Amino acid sequence: MNRNQWVEFFEDLEDSDVEHPLSSQKHLQRKRESKKNETDARLFVRAQELSREFQFTYKAARFEEAWLLDSLFDIAEHQWISDVLRKVKGGKEASVYLCKPGAAIPNTDYVAAKVYRPRMLRNLRNDGLYRQGRTDLDTEGRQVIDDGMLHAMQKKTEYGRELLHQSWMAYEFTSMQDLHAAGADVPEPYTLSNNAILMEYIGDLDGSAPTLSEVGLDRTEAGALFERVLRNLDVMLTHERIHGDLSAYNILYWDGDITLIDFPQVVSPRINRHAFRIFERDVKRVCDYFSQQGVRSDPKSLAQELWTSHGYNLPREKPEEEE
Ligand SMILES: Nc1ncnc2c1ncn2[C@@H]1O[C@H](COP(=O)(O)OP(=O)(O)OP(=O)(O)O)[C@@H](O)[C@H]1O
Ligand SMILES: [Mg+2]
Incomplete structure (x- = not known):
């Protein structure tokens, strides 16, 4: 599932909870409904495939479960986590989950997974203020120098927005790495996936x-x-x-x-x-x-x-x- 489909999926999910001032625009609604059905179908097929290999304790709602599988599957496959226990907090830009670490993180009881909502970029108002002078980073935390990628980001195409999303996450992750190494009081960061950051959990089983x-x-x-x-x-x-x-x-x-x-x-x-x-x-x-x-x-x-x-x-x- 690509980023735009996720955005639509979440928009639909949120629209169902709020009164829509433009509800008279029936055609738009119908278009969205058919898109939603298409998106749902793809989402669940993929989630079903992934859930054969990764099951977790947390009883997530259907959509949330599919979103978690999509975001955390790689991390689980590489033994960073073995289970998702519960949701710690749902924030504006991300939700944080309490997880059990896998073999890659020995001697640790719990870890926290910050899983981004696909709407993150939109919620971060004024992003130009923070991006001023920034060099964008790829998923490995390296500077993006490829012309095609730079152009896509500048034009904010679907692909460009995906790259920008990755860049925000890479900034968060690499900053935590550097600051943790420098002795600042930040959670130890463990790994970064396409849509999640895994880090030290602050709290205990009773609460964060x-x-x-x-x-x-x-x-x-x-x-x-x-x-x-x-x-x-x-x-x-x-x-x-x-x-x-x-x-x-x-x-x-x-x-x-x-x-x-x-x-x-x-x-x-x-x-x-x-x-x-x-x-x-x-x-x-x-x-x-x-x-x-x-x-x-x-x-x-x-x-x-x-x-x-x-x-x-x-x-x-x-x-x-x-x-
Ligand atoms: N490492 C952690 N250990 C325990 N709890 C955490 C950890 N990281 C985040 N949280 C909890 O999750 C919440 C959301 O995390 P964070 O602030 O990073 O995301 P956010 O989406 O920007 O949230 P918000 O929009 O509410 O600021 C935090 O307020 C905190 O309660
Ligand atoms: Mg916050």
């Missing part, structure tokens, strides 16, 4: 770690964790990475420690011309959360200090509006 936004901290702990986040920002700048969507919603809290997650929109402080503005926003969101926990700070000067201490230049004038 809450995000910082879901917990209140006492003043002393908040102070220590704030310093910890600043240390992570520092490591990230050293490794030429800005998170790009950092806030208390993308920091997990477990056993008194923090873990930063959700990296598809990382940007480079050297290359992206909006980098400082993106960085400043990350710092401000973090400071906002910690000020609610009793830790006072000055986000503007903090961002500037961190930025200049790594030798990066501050933008001279007010940056242009978002693309």
